[in-house]
Amino acid sequence: MRIGIVCPYSWDVPGGVQFHIRDLAEHLIRLGHEVSVLAPADEETPLPPYVVSAGRAVPVPYNGSVARLNFGFLSAARVRRWLHDGTFDVVHIHEPASPSLGLLTCWAASGPIVATFHTSNPRSRAMIAAYPILQPALEKISARIAVSEYARRTLVEHLGGDAVLIPNGVDVDFFARAEPKKEWQGETLGFIGRIDEPRKGLPVLMRALPRILTERPGARLLVAGRGDEEEAVASLPPEMRSRVEFLGMVSDEDKARLLRSVDVYVAPNTGGESFGIILVEAMSAGAPVLAANLDAFAQVLDQGGAGELFANEDADALAGAAIRLLGDETRRAELSARGSSHVRRFDWSTVGADILAVYETVTDGAAAVDTDERVGGLRARLGL
Amino acid sequence: MTETLIWTVVALILIGVYLSWTAGRLDRLHSRIDAARAALDAQLLRRASVTQELATSGVLDPAASIVLYEAAHAARQAEEDHREVAESELSQALRAVFGEPEQVELVREAPGGPEAAEELAAAVRRVPMARRFHNDAVRAARALRRHRKVRWFRLAGHAPFPLAFEMDDEPPVALADRPA
Numbered sequence: 001m002r003i004g005i006v007c008p009y010s011w012d013v014p015g016g017v018q019f020h021i022r023d024l025a026e027h028l029i030r031l032g033h034e035v036s037v038l039a040p041a042d043e044e045t046p047l048p049p050y051v052v053s054a055g056r057a058v059p060v061p062y063n064g065s066v067a068r069l070n071f072g073f074l075s076a077a078r079v080r081r082w083l084h085d086g087t088f089d090v091v092h093i094h095e096p097a098s099p100s101l102g103l104l105t106c107w108a109a110s111g112p113i114v115a116t117f118h119t120s121n122p123r124s125r126a127m128i129a130a131y132p133i134l135q136p137a138l139e140k141i142s143a144r145i146a147v148s149e150y151a152r153r154t155l156v157e158h159l160g161g162d163a164v165l166i167p168n169g170v171d172v173d174f175f176a177r178a179e180p181k182k183e184w185q186g187e188t189l190g191f192i193g194r195i196d197e198p199r200k201g202l203p204v205l206m207r208a209l210p211r212i213l214t215e216r217p218g219a220r221l222l223v224a225g226r227g228d229e230e231e232a233v234a235s236l237p238p239e240m241r242s243r244v245e246f247l248g249m250v251s252d253e254d255k256a257r258l259l260r261s262v263d264v265y266v267a268p269n270t271g272g273e274s275f276g277i278i279l280v281e282a283m284s285a286g287a288p289v290l291a292a293n294l295d296a297f298a299q300v301l302d303q304g305g306a307g308e309l310f311a312n313e314d315a316d317a318l319a320g321a322a323i324r325l326l327g328d329e330t331r332r333a334e335l336s337a338r339g340s341s342h343v344r345r346f347d348w349s350t351v352g353a354d355i356l357a358v359y360e361t362v363t364d365g366a367a368a369v370d371t372d373e374r375v376g377g378l379r380a381r382l383g384l
Numbered sequence: 385m386t387e388t389l390i391w392t393v394v395a396l397i398l399i400g401v402y403l404s405w406t407a408g409r410l411d412r413l414h415s416r417i418d419a420a421r422a423a424l425d426a427q428l429l430r431r432a433s434v435t436q437e438l439a440t441s442g443v444l445d446p447a448a449s450i451v452l453y454e455a456a457h458a459a460r461q462a463e464e465d466h467r468e469v470a471e472s473e474l475s476q477a478l479r480a481v482f483g484e485p486e487q488v489e490l491v492r493e494a495p496g497g498p499e500a501a502e503e504l505a506a507a508v509r510r511v512p513m514a515r516r517f518h519n520d521a522v523r524a525a526r527a528l529r530r531h532r533k534v535r536w537f538r539l540a541g542h543a544p545f546p547l548a549f550e551m552d553d554e555p556p557v558a559l560a561d562r563p564a
Contacts, residue, residue: 110412139412143517160523161523162519162520164512357510357513361510364419364422
């Protein structure tokens with residue numbers, strides 16, 4: 001099958017949606033499909049052979065943080081050329097409602113279109129105002145996928161209609177087979193995420209840390225992610241700062257080894273999450289998970305069955321749960337075992353098969369994707 | 385005077401272009417419904433065929449075989465206005481027979497069983513998918529058709545008002561081990 005995938009966010013910037021698209025594309029290529037990914041990227045960024053650049057993305061504040069998006073006349077022209085050259089059987093758009101390549105592709109394409117909705121956000125006034133603009137473009141989507149029940153609810157409330165639920169995929173065995181690292185073992189808590197992004201929740205963990213480190217004198221915290229390290233530990237008493245280790249940005253291999261090594265993985269995120277792929281990765285590596293009780297996290301953790309939940313932003317609850325877990329080896333082993341079996345449903349073999357089933361459902365008997373002549377055709381008819 | 389005339393003509397042309405564009409939107413939605421309905425029909429038929437094959441294969445006990453055969457046969461032969469009920473009954477029959485993981489294991493052990501179980505699992509998962517896509521297209525078309533501009537200018541032409549396909553498509557737990 002010839003598959004075109006549209007990534008709305010810059011390929012140079014690491015992010016959940018980008019990783020999902022990369023893994024999906026590579027999974028589909030391994031199965032023998034022809035895949036082309038259209039993504040914003042700087043000229044000098046080295047791109048994998050299956051990625052086509054749609055030009056530089058512009059940083060714009062969107063959805064609570066700064067997103068790098070593509071829009072405008074030039075991007076639209078590139079989208080049309082990519083669609084025309086690709087002759088895809090199906091086009092898979094990610095985040096079609098964000099004002100970037102996804103929406104442009106929706107506007108320009110005709111034929112079988114599949115769209116995945118990643119975001120979940122409360123109903124905003126901008127969304128209501130944009131509804132009449134979005135609707136004609138979104139109407140073209142033949143099949144909608146939501147990555148979580150939460151993302152699906154957002155979609156139903158904001159845009160109407162329905163979606164099938166297919167979670168984000170993870171290469172479970174990659175994490176399960178990683179080699180633990182000696183110096184990361186022994187009463188360690190793990191945190192992975194941007195240090196300077198408050199929604200990732202490191203400040204909550206820092207508030208809880210003094211109590212944890214006092215009650216468990218051997219405990220340490222390992223932090224992987226970019227951001228200002230000095231500022232992050234500023235709230236801690238000076239004698240405790242040495243027990244927080246910063247690893248900076250880590251490679252995928254080191255991330256897997258870190259997750260294999262830690263005693264408890266902590267996800268104190270305060271919001272803005274619609275899925276929580278990191279929890280799935282932690283469970284794949286067999287790490288017991290302690291996470292904030294966000295809707296999306298609760299769902300990934302099987303409502304607390306596959307990992308422990310604490311009240312969101314409650315540093316005391318986090319500290320209590322972490323101390324209890326660090327002192328209870330049986331409970332940790334139990335969480336690890338339950339997580340490992342629960343996580344199988346997020347493996348690419350399962351998720352990829354479901355996504356292919358969606359492709360096959362919409363392409364059954366349909367013509368290939370082409371540029372929508374109604375947009376360009378009208379211009380031609382008027383002689384412009 | 386001429387100026388007013390020009391503006392009127394411009395306004396009329398713009399309205400005309402807008403209405404033509406809306407008619408195009410509606411036309412595209414109708415063809416999306418047709419495609420989605422064809423896909424749904426294909427999946428329903430596939431599910432009924434796989435069920436019938438399993439029922440006549442002799443892998444299952446006679447009672448289960450008869451229940452499945454009856455339901456699959458009824459679903460395939462149903463008249464259009466009885467179809468939703470017949471397909472729902474097939475879903476219920478499948479749930480009754482494949483409610484236990486052991487029953488699925490039994491099928492897998494038979495020669496050619498793993499393929500049959502896999503086909504049935506794929507079929508029961510794809511029916512809800514296809515139905516959701518179909519009903520989503522129907523909802524979008526209905527929302528647009530209810531709009532004043534479409535009703536007043538009869539942009540929908542003679543196309544029948546689209547109807548959702550309502551049925552019970554809950555797959556048997558043992559065959560669809562996926563997060564809800």
